[in-house]
Amino acid sequence: MAQQLDYHQLRAIFTRFRDANPEPRSELEYVNAYTLLVAVVLSAQATDAGVNRATRPLFARVTTPAQMLELGEEGLIEYIKTIGLFRNKAKNVIALSRILVEQYGGEVPDSRAALQALPGVGRKTANVVLNVAFGYPAQAVDTHIFRVGNRTGIAVGKDVLAVERAIEDNVPVEFQRHAHHWLILHGRYICKARKPRCPDCLIRDLCPYEEKTE
DNA sequence: ATCCCGAGGG
DNA sequence: CCCTCTGGAT
Known part of the structure; x- marks a missing residue:
């Protein structure tokens, strides 16, 4: 488990996520x-x-x-x-x-x-x-967010509730609304459980995690 | 802690 | 083969 990153490090990280993907969206399909x-x-x-x-x-x-x-x-x-x-x-x-x-x-x-x-x-x-559905800044911590949070230090906690609190306590407010999808998408496509794509990672220089991916 | 439980990737 | 995928109920 990485050490919890501070406010300024998180601001730098989420600024990159926002610049790369200003309006992240759920990839689940639904109509209401x-x-x-x-x-x-x-x-x-x-x-x-x-x-x-x-x-x-x-x-x-x-x-x-x-x-x-x-x-x-x-x-x-x-x-x-x-x-x-x-x-x-x-x-x-x-x-x-x-x-x-x-x-x-x-x-x-x-x-x-x-x-x-x-x-x-x-x-x-x-x-x-x-x-x-309702636009509240609720932080749903799933398998991706739990893994990415602890691996990178973005949100450190021993269980999902602790990670949820770590996001609420440490991520600058203006990024909290979209933090959920930024972290999910990062976990799904880059910071993957099995074979993380560190060479393609936006925040590689700010992350303590090292993975030899050949 | 254990069960539920199919599809896809490596 | 094994691990992982936007977990929840018991």
Whole structure:
């Protein structure tokens, strides 16, 4: 685990991320808050490319919780059985859709407490919805952000909650809104788990991590 | 700590 | 073969 970088080092790093990609966006495909929520639930331990492959035909037919209940659990499984953990995910998506219809008039609530009370929705998924659908500066710490944060020193912590706090406490405020996607994209394409592409890294000179990639 | 669990990459 | 992918519930 690297040492936590200071405010000025983080300002330099995020300035580069912003200059390279001023408006970073989720690579998950969705058409409204509800389909975003479903896509994020499906994305657990799965690649977004794999999730998009499944949701493209699904969201062509289903864009509301009521339509999802019509489709049903077995119908949903036909669309998502190529995604890992599909049985748990199908059960959770149907159950949360029923709650949205019965308790929220078919809308997606915009509070963390209400989101996390939904089956299959934990802190990370709730934070993604708050950030992407509602524009709040919520920091969803996933596998990429946890790895990149600790490897580079951008956000150091022993668990995801500690890394979330490290981002909130250390990243200059003006960068917090987009920090989530900058870190995800950096982790996905450059600072990869297995074979990081350090020679192609924007912040190589500011990073303590050394990886011999031949 | 363990289970869920398919696809893609190396 | 093994590891990884925008985790959550028990």
